[in-house]
Structures are given as C-alpha cells and as structure tokens.
Amino acid sequence: MAGSNKTNPSTALKTGITPPRWLLAELTYACPLQCPYCANPIDYAKYQSELDTEDWKRVLSQARKMGAVQLGFSGGEPLTRKDLPELVKHARDLGYYSNLITSGYGLTEEKIVQLKVAGLDHIQVSIQASSQELNDHLAGTESFQLKKEVAHLVKKHGYPMVLCVVIHRENIHQMPEILAMAEELGADYLELANTQYYGWAHANRDLLLPTKEQFEQAEQIAQAFKEKVEGKMKIYYVVPDFYEDRPKACMNGWGTTFLTIAPDGVALPCHSARELPGLDCPNVKDYSIEQIWNKSKAFNFFRGFDWMKEPCSSCDEKEKDFGGCRCQAYLLSGDMYAADPVCSKSPNHHVIQEAIDSAKASALSSNEKPLIFRNSKNSRRLS
C-alpha cells in the first residue's frame, strides 16, 4: 500500500452483508490457448497446486447454502479437469444454474452429452475472431474450425448457446463478420466483451486498445444488429470503460455478490484481486465460505464506503459505481484506495488519455512490439 496513509478498514463483521449470488470456480490455470488478453494473473505459473474434487464439492455446498445460485466453471480451460462431470453433477444436485465457460478446445460430442446428463445448464464458447487466420493467431493454436464444430454440437444437444468474443484492436474491424458468424452458428446469446485491461491485457494494452473512432464505429454496427435480432438473439455488450466518463460498478460492489475461487483455493472478491497488495486473501482449505465471506479481511476491505478518499467519499454517485474498480485504480495510479482513473473527477484521469495516446502511437509505429502470449514461459519471465 505504498503512498497510502489509510489504515486498514476494520476486519470486524460489518452489518448489512448480503450473501454471495455468483460463484466463479476457476478450476485450473492450465489452458491449451494463449490469448494475449487472458484475465488470469500474469504470474499464474507460480500457482501450481489445484484443489481436489472433494475440496471443490465442499466449496460448492457451502456457497450454495449461503445463497449462491449462478455458478461458472472457468479457468484456464475447465475441460482439462477430469472431474468436471462429477462437479457438474454435484452442482446440479445442489440447485445451481451452472455455466461452462470454455474455449471449446477438447469438447467432444461424447463429453457434451456426458455433461448434459450430469446437469450442465449452458455452455459459453469463446471465439477469438471471425476468420481462421486471426482466431488461430490470437489463440496461439489452431482451433477455429474446432470451435465452430463445438458451437454446432452445443446447439444440437439442446443447450442455450452463448458465444463470447473478446473485442480489441486486432479484431474490432471484423465486427460485421463476427455478428454474421454468431447468426450463422445460431447463438442464443452473444457476448461482445470489449477487452478489460487487467492481467495479460494490461501487459498488451498498447497493441489491444482500439481508438475511440474504431470503438464508436463497432458499437454502432453492434447496436443496429441488436435491434435486428431482437427476440431471437440476446446481446451482452461489455463497454470498454476507457471511453466512458464514469467507472463501472465493479463486481456490483465489493463483497456484495461475487465470489471467485482460484485454482489453488484462494478466495477472491473479484478474479483480478490477486494483484492487489496486502489483502491476505484466505484459502478455502483453511476457512469455510461463510467465514471467508463474512469475516475475512479481504472480503471486508472495500465493503461499504468508509475506505473511500476524495473525490469518492463526498461524491453523490458513490452508491451507483462504488468508486469503480479497485484493481484498475491500483494498476493505473498505484493506489488501490483512489478513485478509478476512468472517472473524469479523478485527479489521475489523465492516465487514461495517456494510455489511449500511447496505444495510438504504437499502432502507427513502424516497428510495433509483438503481442505477449499467455503461456507459462512468459508468465515466469514476467513475474
């Protein structure tokens, strides 16, 4: 917490704590893909240990008892876990609505059926681009045809099909083709996720951040498409907050709704919180979910409004956006108590324009540095 004169907020149980509703189970950091905007921490290669099946079952049971109902199986690539069907069955027995968030890599028809029988509710397949060449380049592996086959199989076996495409400068020009692809694949939901600049995306920001003009043009195309397919396909559009005046209401407020469990059992108030210093995030091997959620230092750290400094503490919008994202404040200003620099009221707001200018200069440069792909070698090199 360099540069901060704040003392830690009380670790005592605060009143008015709402129970978790969403549980993100990051089963593993292993992944056959190498996407340069991966949300996993840069230093993921350090965390080799993984919870075993019984640990996960206990976590699912405890969180469900508290009220968690939406469950995401994520990673890395969750399909690399051999016990996935067993965990899906356990989740269904408990009454979760379970979502598999996958690259599609390794998803055979047999597995799709097996997971359906186990009680999986939906599969979200990510595709990196609308062309084979770009998809395979970004994924760092040949996977485009396979992903399209998986999307067909997901539909064939009666799952709602959610297609997720992360949008950035390398593929934003493909917006019309991406939308056409979603329609052709029969997606029920299309998530157009403008890159959020954490983890690997932060490291690659100069190469990924689109210009405002590129973003506005793509948004217009997506908006027109949304109206065209209303009633047939739902579009989730994740805005790139670098082009907003106000920050996002990150995680719906710290410790109010979302609970992430990392592969090694560390419980996080958001999947990027591992990057914040001094939180002492607890491990599910040492504490119950109830202890973690209600009493741990990490989950109480940014609950409520007492931790805020100006301009947030006296801001009339603080109950709407909670001062924005703590991880973004830390990454961009070095102070995790500061207002999210995305906010135009933030004294650090200039760093956003500097990031935009830097990305623009990089795009115009004749010797632009290459993307850093997400793999263990780069993870060890950078951490």
Next chain:
Amino acid sequence: MHRLQWEEAQQKDVILYPEGMVELNQSSAEILKMCDGTRKLDQIIADLEQKFATTGLANDITAFLEVALKNGWIQQN
C-alpha cells in the same frame, strides 16, 4: 433455457438463465407456475381466480404473460 426455482436463501422464486437471474414476486411466480404446457390462457386465468378466490385478473395476467413471452421465460405453441 430458463429455469424457475424456489430459492431458500432469498425466500422467493427466481428465473435462472445463462449468466442471469430474475427475482419474482409472489403473483408473478404463481402465474408462471401455471404455464406448464397443459393449460390454455382461459384456463390459467380461471385457475388463478379460483385459487385466490377473486375475479377480474384477466388483464393483469395477460399483461404479465406478454412480458414473460417477450423475455423468453415462456413459449407459445
């Protein structure tokens, strides 16, 4: 794609769908539970009016079902 279920922790019925949840009040939940594929609209209205010993629910029920249809919570054959 959508699942209606009772949530003990919230003490209410909810509709679950990919990455989302809608919390239902009691009357919405009662209407949706009648949409089980066996009843026609007239029957749904009659059954609900009988269940709650009242009349004149037709407009409210129809309006809610239109919302439910538009959101994909129910399907029309």
